[in-house]
Amino acid sequence: xxxxxxxxxxxxxxxxxxxxxxxxxxxxxxxxxxxxxxxxxxxxxxxxxxxxxxxxxxxxxxxxxxxxxxxxxxxxxxxxxxxxxxxxxxxxxxxxxxxxxxxxxxxxxxxxxxxxxxxxxxxxxxxxxxxxxxxxxxxxxxxxxxxxxxxxxxxxxxxxxxxxxxxxxxxxxxxxxxxxxxxxxxxxxxxxxxxxxxxxxxxxxxxxxxxxxxxxxxxxxxxxxxxxxxxxxxxxxxxxxxxxxxxxxxxxxxxxxxxxxxxxxxxxxxxxxxxxxxxxxxxxxxxxxxxxxxxxxxxxxxxxxxxxxxxxxxxxxxxxxxxxxxxxxxxxxx
Amino acid sequence: xxxxxxxxxxxxxxxxxxxxxxxxxxxxxxxxxxxxxxxxxxxxxxxxxxxxxxxxxxxxxxxxxxxxxxxxxxxxxxxxxxxxxxxxxxxxxxxxxxxxxxxxxxxxxxxxxxxxxxxxxxxxxxxxxxxxxxxxxxxxxxxxxxxxxxxxxxxxxxxxxxxxxxxxxxxxxxxxxxxxxxxxxxxxxxxxxxxxxxxxxxxxxxxxxxxxxxxxxxxxxxxxxxxxxxxxxxxxxxxxxxxxxxxxxxxxxxxxxxxxxxxxxxxxxxxxxxxxx
Amino acid sequence: xxxxxxxxxxxxxxxxxxxxxxxxxxxxxxxxxxxxxxxxxxxxxxxxxxxxxxxxxxxxxxxxxxxxxxxxxxxxxxxxxxxxxxxxxxxxxxxxxxxxxxxxxxxxxxxxxxxxxxxxxxxxxxxxxxxxxxxxxxxxxxxxxxxxxxxxxxxxxxxxxxxxxxxxxxxxxxxxxxxxxxxxxxxxxxxxxxxxxxxxxxxxxxxxxxxxxxxxxxxxxxxxxxxxxxxxxxxxxxxxxxxxxxxxxxxxxxxxxxxxxxxxxxxxxxxxxxxxxxxxxxxxxxxxxxxxxxx
Numbered sequence: 001x002x003x004x005x006x007x008x009x010x011x012x013x014x015x016x017x018x019x020x021x022x023x024x025x026x027x028x029x030x031x032x033x034x035x036x037x038x039x040x041x042x043x044x045x046x047x048x049x050x051x052x053x054x055x056x057x058x059x060x061x062x063x064x065x066x067x068x069x070x071x072x073x074x075x076x077x078x079x080x081x082x083x084x085x086x087x088x089x090x091x092x093x094x095x096x097x098x099x100x101x102x103x104x105x106x107x108x109x110x111x112x113x114x115x116x117x118x119x120x121x122x123x124x125x126x127x128x129x130x131x132x133x134x135x136x137x138x139x140x141x142x143x144x145x146x147x148x149x150x151x152x153x154x155x156x157x158x159x160x161x162x163x164x165x166x167x168x169x170x171x172x173x174x175x176x177x178x179x180x181x182x183x184x185x186x187x188x189x190x191x192x193x194x195x196x197x198x199x200x201x202x203x204x205x206x207x208x209x210x211x212x213x214x215x216x217x218x219x220x221x222x223x224x225x226x227x228x229x230x231x232x233x234x235x236x237x238x239x240x241x242x243x244x245x246x247x248x249x250x251x252x253x254x255x256x257x258x259x260x261x262x263x264x265x266x267x268x269x270x271x272x273x274x275x276x277x278x279x280x281x282x283x284x285x286x287x288x289x290x291x292x293x294x295x296x297x298x299x300x301x302x303x304x305x306x307x308x309x310x311x312x313x314x315x316x317x318x319x320x321x322x323x324x325x326x327x328x329x330x331x332x333x334x
Numbered sequence: 335x336x337x338x339x340x341x342x343x344x345x346x347x348x349x350x351x352x353x354x355x356x357x358x359x360x361x362x363x364x365x366x367x368x369x370x371x372x373x374x375x376x377x378x379x380x381x382x383x384x385x386x387x388x389x390x391x392x393x394x395x396x397x398x399x400x401x402x403x404x405x406x407x408x409x410x411x412x413x414x415x416x417x418x419x420x421x422x423x424x425x426x427x428x429x430x431x432x433x434x435x436x437x438x439x440x441x442x443x444x445x446x447x448x449x450x451x452x453x454x455x456x457x458x459x460x461x462x463x464x465x466x467x468x469x470x471x472x473x474x475x476x477x478x479x480x481x482x483x484x485x486x487x488x489x490x491x492x493x494x495x496x497x498x499x500x501x502x503x504x505x506x507x508x509x510x511x512x513x514x515x516x517x518x519x520x521x522x523x524x525x526x527x528x529x530x531x532x533x534x535x536x537x538x539x540x541x542x543x544x545x546x547x548x549x550x551x552x553x554x555x556x557x558x559x560x561x562x563x564x565x566x567x568x569x570x571x572x573x574x575x576x577x578x579x580x581x582x583x584x585x586x587x588x589x590x591x592x593x594x595x596x597x598x599x600x601x602x603x604x605x606x607x608x609x610x611x
Numbered sequence: 612x613x614x615x616x617x618x619x620x621x622x623x624x625x626x627x628x629x630x631x632x633x634x635x636x637x638x639x640x641x642x643x644x645x646x647x648x649x650x651x652x653x654x655x656x657x658x659x660x661x662x663x664x665x666x667x668x669x670x671x672x673x674x675x676x677x678x679x680x681x682x683x684x685x686x687x688x689x690x691x692x693x694x695x696x697x698x699x700x701x702x703x704x705x706x707x708x709x710x711x712x713x714x715x716x717x718x719x720x721x722x723x724x725x726x727x728x729x730x731x732x733x734x735x736x737x738x739x740x741x742x743x744x745x746x747x748x749x750x751x752x753x754x755x756x757x758x759x760x761x762x763x764x765x766x767x768x769x770x771x772x773x774x775x776x777x778x779x780x781x782x783x784x785x786x787x788x789x790x791x792x793x794x795x796x797x798x799x800x801x802x803x804x805x806x807x808x809x810x811x812x813x814x815x816x817x818x819x820x821x822x823x824x825x826x827x828x829x830x831x832x833x834x835x836x837x838x839x840x841x842x843x844x845x846x847x848x849x850x851x852x853x854x855x856x857x858x859x860x861x862x863x864x865x866x867x868x869x870x871x872x873x874x875x876x877x878x879x880x881x882x883x884x885x886x887x888x889x890x891x892x893x894x895x896x897x898x899x900x901x902x903x904x905x906x
Contacts, residue, residue, distance in 0.1 A: 034706055085890055087705050088642055092841050093890050096883035099838060103880040148457045154443050155454055162441050165403055166519070167429025167458035206834045210713055217710060222445075249725055253717030260714035261693045264707055276499070283497065300504030303491050305536050 009127070011235055016134045017192035019231035021208070022215040023141050024184035026227050028177040029216070030145075032157035034091040035178065036209045037078055040098035041071040041185025042192075043204030047105055049190035050118040050199050055111070060125035060194050064133070067190040068183050075182020079175045098209060105201045117200025118193070125194040137187060141180075141224045214252075218259040220268025229267050354417040356381045356523050356554040357402065362411035363578075364394075364401050371397040373578035374411070381522065384545055384555045386565045386586060389575035390599050395558045396438060398575070399527050402556075403435050404428055415523070429458040434521035436512045438528050438558075442500040448511050449483060449496040455518030456482040486518035489544060506533040513541070517548070524548075524555045530564060542568045562590055574598065613749060614867050620755040620824070622863030623762035627817035629840035629855050630766055631810035634773075637850030639803045640705070644712030645686050645719075646814055646840070647833025652719040653679040653815030654734070654822040655727075655830070661736035668739035672819050679815020680808040682719070687807040690715045692800070716833075723830040733827035734819070741823060754824045761820065765813060770852040835879065842882040845889050847898050854898035 024038025045067050052063040082093050105112045112118065144153055155163040156173045163170050193199045215234050220226020234252075241248035263270060295301060355378035364372040372394045379385055387395050400406040402413060404425035413421040415431055423431075434455070442451050459482060487493060490510040500508050513529055526545075530538045538561065545555055545568050559565055565572060565586050572589040574582040576598035582589050589595060628650060635641045653675040660666065660674055694711050698704035723732075741752050822828050843862050847854020865881045 081891065087702060088709060089890055091709060093887060095838060096886040100880055100883045103877065107876050151446065151450055151454050151457060154446060158443050159441055161405060164405065164425040165429060165435055166454055167426050169426045213710055213713055217714065246725060249721035250718065253721045256714040256717055257690065260711040261690050300507060301498065301502055302504040302507040
């Protein structure tokens with residue numbers, strides 16, 4: 001086990017930082033906020049942690065903590081400015097935000113190392129710390145998927161108007177999505193730069209958005225489990241695909257395209273559907289044994305009728321009629 | 335303009351003197367550009383009664399509901415809930431003040447079970463006992479449904495369907511889940527926007543019986559409906575709307591026979607008829 | 612004055628590229644994120660052909676146009692049509708088309724990257740050579756002139772097509788109200804295919820022209836251009852033909868100013884900053900029609 005661990009250390013590290021990056025984009029998507037700002041926060045996080053360690057000699061954990069708070073605040077400010085935008089417009093504004101970060105990194109002069117980036121960021125950051133931080137972040141995200149908070153997030157995504165009628169402050173949730181996304185992106189970037197000891201402008205470009213989306217789309221966009229599946233697949237697949245050899249990039253592309261088109265809810269969504277189907281079959285069999293509900297005209301289920309209500313309906317003996325049918329005068333030519 | 339509206343200044347049925355109405359509208363108007371969807375409506379709703387709104391399509395009923403639930407901004411006028419002005423509060427705060435509604439179309443979350451969908455309503459209750467009882471680690475046991483959900487499910491006769499997903503249910507049953515979700519909010523004012531559309535006659539009778547049973551809790555209900563029989567069977571008091579204004583109000587059986595109301599429906603039909611020829 | 616030449620030529624490249632994106636977005640509601648990939652792959656295909664044989668300018672341009680149109684139609688049939696068929700509402704369809712486009716774009720990119728080893732590729736093997744001309748004291752290249760002329764001609768043609776022809780009318784009807792258009796008996800599928808083909812052809816054309824005038828491009832060139840094109844479109848207003856031209860030349864002008872006033876490395880930030888500014892100040896764009904969107 002530890003042999004496997006040490007010989008694949010780099011891949012394990014990539015999986016963890018990739019997972020948190022994927023979550024930084026998945027969390028807003030799950031709230032119906034079409035924001036890719038997590039990739040920009042990742043860039044800020046990577047550079048900020050690198051600079052804090054390299055130029056100001058902060059310890060690893062302090063640097064990470066400062067970075068995460070910083071990117072969360074930036075996320076809040078960004079959200080406050082643009083969370084009123086919708087759909088594609090919001091998405092493109094956040095893409096622009098991500099790309100601006102790259103340009104700033106190139107133009108940061110000595111501070112960011114310009115086009116060569118930062119090197120030799122050596123710290124006492126351990127694997128145990130990285131695993132612990134990742135698990136903690138994962139646990140917090142997982143909490144937002146169950147119980148009352150989970151239902152509220154679902155409602156905000158699927159039907160903002162309904163959410164408002166259910167007492168949910170939609171604007172606050174959308175803003176929270178930006179903050180959480182910022183914190184997660186910052187964490188992923190900071191952890192990655194501390195284990196890699198280097199970061200450059202090419203590491204934080206448009207490709208980062210594609211990578212994160214890829215993990216979410218293939219793994220599943222509605223649950224951290226999907227992001228985990230995606231992160232594992234896309235950090236380990238290139239390694240396994242060396243068997244396929246030089247065409248691995250293409251295979252990668254085809255997998256993503258197929259998943260994006262045919263499985264909008266990803267591998268986890270398929271597993272979930274399968275599980276639901278099994279559950280339903282079992283339940284229906286039990287229900288059939290008991291003499292269960294009635295199948296309606298539209299193929300859906302409804303309860304057996306209440307006898308009192310049937311009697312009431314019969315006693316009233318009034319057909320369903322609308323007010324415009326009250327008169328015997330001829331009606332519109334509809 | 336019809337003169338069926340009593341000219342006494344206040345409208346609404348006589349309630350016990352001195353009580354504050356659950357909901358009061360004072361000269362409420364909603365204009366979209368030049369379209370006056372709702373144009374100066376004043377009414378008062380007392381607790382424990384069922385009110386109905388009738389009117390031809392496009393008469394402003396749904397806009398009125400949207401205005402009362404703050405989903406549409408008021409052009410002018412005042413909304414008072416238990417005597418408190420609410421025309422400036424956010425829509426999301428109304429739920430906490432005891433306002434629940436159903437929508438004209440079924441709006442359930444497709445990926446949640448019936449139980450979870452109804453639970454969304456119970457979540458909106460400020461002091462939901464189940465949440466408190468489960469304590470800070472409550473999220474570890476997400477399956478514990480609150481009593482409010484169990485009660486709402488029982489009232490709408492959805493027992494046995496708690497673990498189903500909306501797509502498995504008939505349209506009428508889905509509408510019951512909508513109503514259950516609203517009931518689970520434990521409201522003081524319940525707005526039902528055509529809750530029985532797509533239901534058969536028996537189901538309508540069941541919903542009607544359900545609404546009447548809820549009056550005893552002091553719940554104030556406002557029903558928007560096309561089915562006249564349902565209106566007569568269910569409501570204590572009916573408002574008729576046309577072109578964004580109230581044209582008649584009173585006991586259901588009287589209102590449907592009111593010449594102004596007949597004219598609103600049939601006149602419209604006649605005009606449509608004439609235009610199509 | 613020489614700067615003005617730069618503005619006009621750069622703007623024309625942006626216009627040609629953004630035009631295709633604008634047409635599909637403004638009419639059939641598809642923001643095609645594979646557009647940059649189509650742009651790059653058309654030029655790449657032309658360079659492949661030129662490895663085998665020597666061709667003049669016109670055949671090379673035609674290869675670019677054909678590959679672009681074909682690729683776009685393929686993407687429409689294999690990706691976007693499938694997504695639209697499965698999507699439950701417009702909001703989720705919008706999102707999935709964006710993500711699907713990003714996914715599909717990986718494939719041509721991977722092929723080109725694999726073949727070029729991510730090195731720049733060009734069209735030097737063509738018998739057509741870029742020459743400098745002198746027009747009243749201004750230095751311009753023949754390819755610059757061609758780019759400007761083609762961009763303006765195609766822009767005008769597209770505008771007239773949308774304004775006048777039956778197909779254009781039907782397309783605009785879809786852009787304004789898809790349901791009414793369906794009731795009017797517009798064959799959405801066929802029109803969408805035609806639109807995607809036209810859009811792809813323009814991407815292919817601009818890919819070849821751009822590669823000629825720059826000398827060489829890399830496989831990743833399409834991505835940045837994509838975001839710039841988006842900036843052009845929203846600057847002018849989605850669906851507005853006048854707007855996209857305005858956006859393209861304004862962006863080019865802003866970039867040239869930054870380029871001449873600074874050391875040049877901030878140029879890329881211009882378009883990104885403009886996107887931000889426009890979305891915040893005037894989301895409908897300068898010439899855009901007001902759009903009512905649900906929150």
